[in-house]
Amino acid sequence: MTSTSIEWTDTTWNPVTGCTRASAGCDNCYAVAMTRRLAAMGSPKYVGLVRPGKAHFNGQLREHRDSLDEPFTWKRPRRVFVNSMSDLFHPGVSDAFILDVFDRMRRTPRHHYQVLTKRPERVLEMNAALDWPANVWMGTSVEDERVLERVDALRELSAAVRFLSCEPLIGPLDGLDLTGIHWVIVGGESGPHARPMRPEWARAIRDRCAAAGVAFFFKQWGGVNKKRAGRLLDGRTHEAFPVPLA
Numbered sequence: 001m002t003s004t005s006i007e008w009t010d011t012t013w014n015p016v017t018g019c020t021r022a023s024a025g026c027d028n029c030y031a032v033a034m035t036r037r038l039a040a041m042g043s044p045k046y047v048g049l050v051r052p053g054k055a056h057f058n059g060q061l062r063e064h065r066d067s068l069d070e071p072f073t074w075k076r077p078r079r080v081f082v083n084s085m086s087d088l089f090h091p092g093v094s095d096a097f098i099l100d101v102f103d104r105m106r107r108t109p110r111h112h113y114q115v116l117t118k119r120p121e122r123v124l125e126m127n128a129a130l131d132w133p134a135n136v137w138m139g140t141s142v143e144d145e146r147v148l149e150r151v152d153a154l155r156e157l158s159a160a161v162r163f164l165s166c167e168p169l170i171g172p173l174d175g176l177d178l179t180g181i182h183w184v185i186v187g188g189e190s191g192p193h194a195r196p197m198r199p200e201w202a203r204a205i206r207d208r209c210a211a212a213g214v215a216f217f218f219k220q221w222g223g224v225n226k227k228r229a230g231r232l233l234d235g236r237t238h239e240a241f242p243v244p245l246a
Contacts, residue, residue, distance in 0.1 A: 025143030061092030137161035144171030155180035188222025215240035
């Protein structure tokens with residue numbers, strides 16, 4: 001377990017480390033910088049996963065069986081972001097290991113697990129085998145209209161809660177269909193190379209959520225100084241969670 005400052009979760013759980021680029025939303029991936037930092041600190045889970053001299057993962061994936069049983073040690077119920085440093089449904093992760101992760105989530109119903117992927121088509125392939133626990137929220141990243149097909153795959157899944165992470169939002173989502181979606185997170189990119197998020201993009205998604213009765217969470221404006229930019233959208237915070245599983 002790792003404590004986190006991510007506004008929409010309580011803690012992170014990383015039974016897999018390593019990844020590869022999936023789309024434009026990955027270009028300034030925070031997990032690459034964090035992996036480098038943890039590797040420099042001597043954490044064996046993260047050593048050797050980033051290309052030398054480049055801000056990219058090298059494609060090596062690691063399954064950490066010694067991390068699988070961590071949720072049993074957390075007595076207080078919490079929201080858990082699964083694989084904040086990787087993608088559980090990366091093709092380099094075995095079906096057997098994914099099923100083991102789902103087994104642990106099923107056996108710890110006091111927690112709500114937030115699984116986020118850029119590869120929902122693989123989740124769809126495994127949909128029947130996953131025997132979805134009610135405490136698993138399944139999401140996909142949608143940074144612009146070029147990856148809207150991910151939403152189509154997500155809505156076909158049998159998860160009790162299906163959500164979108166529109167972060168970093170780097171383009172409008174005018175064609176977004178929220179049918180079958182329960183929650184949407186919107187946020188701008190942060191860091192020295194952050195691509196700007198236009199206010200009208202965030203407002204359009206907020207209004208679309210309101211019209212569809214979908215919970216809307218505005219995470220941040222981002223930018224070089226995300227704390228200074230803040231979290232207010234038109235003068236207020238938006239921190240809705242899906243119900244009744246909030």
